[in-house]
Amino acid sequence: MTTTGEPELQRPSGATGDGDGPLLHAADVSKIFGGLVAVDDVSFSIAPRSIVSIIGPNGAGKTTFFNMLTGLYKPSLGSISFDGRDVTGKRPDVILKLGVARTFQNIRLFATMSAVENVMVGQHARMQAGIFGTILRTRGVRREEDSTRERAREMLAYVGLREREFDQISINLSYGDQRRVEIARALASGPKLLLLDEPTAGMNPQESRQLTQFMEQLRGERDLAILLIEHDMKVVMGVSEHITVLDHGQKIAEGPPQEIRENPRVVEAYLGKKG
């Protein structure tokens, strides 16, 4: 598989401090909507090539936190750095270009586009074609268009979409296939960090298991770190190396799966206090 990743960026020394340096580091991040503190002073790091999860009951602020990492929301307080660069409050397209790609909780494919076209949009930031080149359709533009299409097809095959679905309009795809296309679209941008927002929602246990394996495979083959929001504890416990638990916007626990499973505060947040 050809990955045209971004040329290795020089990491400013001491930007994040600690040794090898985390791939992503969020420092004391808060998000306040009017009077509601959706995310309250959360610090959080992801090591390169790791798979980590954020869990928590509904309304805990997980997706809000995600939206800050990808630039859809500006943090009210705190800062976020990625790959040694400060990305606090940067635009979503800038953050994507730096190497953070995501999927959405409710699949957000471009409905009237085919699977291939969706994945081609994912490569938008990696393409060069300007307006004059486009109008004149220069050789360079044509070649880029062809290679983008080719790469989109490779990517779709990689996530396991059957070839006859490639040119299918995305709303006509099955739910599972739509999830696949969305992941392919994110991967096509050549990310260093992939954020998956409840990817197994609506999947049956077998599909969930497949996805878990796929995440492991991705990390191995594509040199990715994965951040997961997930409700399915089997998936979370099975795949994550590190889990962060949010409740009411606050980080109430973090650690390896084994610890989290036994942490009384986590149990309480999920099951309520013992009577």
Added chain:
Amino acid sequence: MSKLLRLRDDRRVSFAIAALVIVAVAMFPLFKPPLDGLVDDCVLALVYVVFALGLNIVVGFAGLLDLGYVAFYAFGALATGWFMSDFYSKVNGEKGIHVGVSKFTSSLPGIHLNFLLVIILVIVLTVLVGVIIGLPTLRLRGDYIAIVTLAFGEIIGRFAQNGDSLEVSGYKFSNGRQSISPIDQIDLPGLTQFDSATDLRPFYWTALALALVTLFVNFRLRDSRLGRAWVALREDEVAAASMGVPLVRTKLLAYGIGAGFGGIAGGFLGSYLNSVNATQFQFGFSIFILAMVILGGLGSIWGVVIGAVALAFVNNRLIPDVLNDVPDKLGLNFAVTDLSFGVFGFLLVLMMVLRPQGLLPERRRQIELTEGVGFSDESVFESRA
């Protein structure tokens, strides 16, 4: 049957058909007298095609409802007033500035530039105006864009109206409600100057050439990286931004390109109508062009062409020639020309009820309509540059 289908899919065949149609359309005025009324109507129809295809990039492709498109007509037409007439007669010690114009025009005071040069200036000017209007406007979304562009269109119209008292060291912005007239006839490099008093056909061919260029650009843009980005942000801005499409820049490109074509058409019309005045730049014009786009089918290139030609003929033929006397005959005391915008409004309502996807719908728009595509949970996104 299958052979026929294969024939249709063959690129060379579609090229041949297109070439044949173009030749036929180009030859048509040869069979008419040089000053035929139908040729005149066709020139206007072709100019409207340029307008409508330009607006189609903004509204049809990028999904930005622009209700102030008249602003670019205004600037295009005003530019011909500035650079192709004796409006600035004091310039250069009343001797005028002349670049690439005929001998006769060279003897006139004022600025007189070759039409090609004016068109290039107009493109630069209108794209610039488009970017200036667009930069603050396009940070908004949906209906708000419509409201603000409407206001900008109105502002430009007011400027044109009061432009006679808007002057810098004696050079006025416009002539207000009075016309800047006459405007030079079109003068293209390598050709003798056109003359609308003796022959309309060169205007027809120029308009046809402009329409074809616009058509070509429309096609090229639709099937490109940029075209995909427009569809993406039209269907789901949040996902588009998250997938690396820079929102404001992508929208600005659509808006700027649309503005450029509006300017080109406006420049041509300024010269062709031989007069530039503020009463031409009314809100109704924006709606007139928008109606063409909607009638034909948002985003559908051929549909928009059909819509533009159809409405041009409704406006220039059907209403003044056929319908105008009807109320009078019925004993009513008004003319239909007074109500032309009422007629367009009625047509729009009719379309919305009977065939909202347009006469020749675009595939994506049709799916969007029938499937109810489009996310409304836009609170997810904090509107920023």
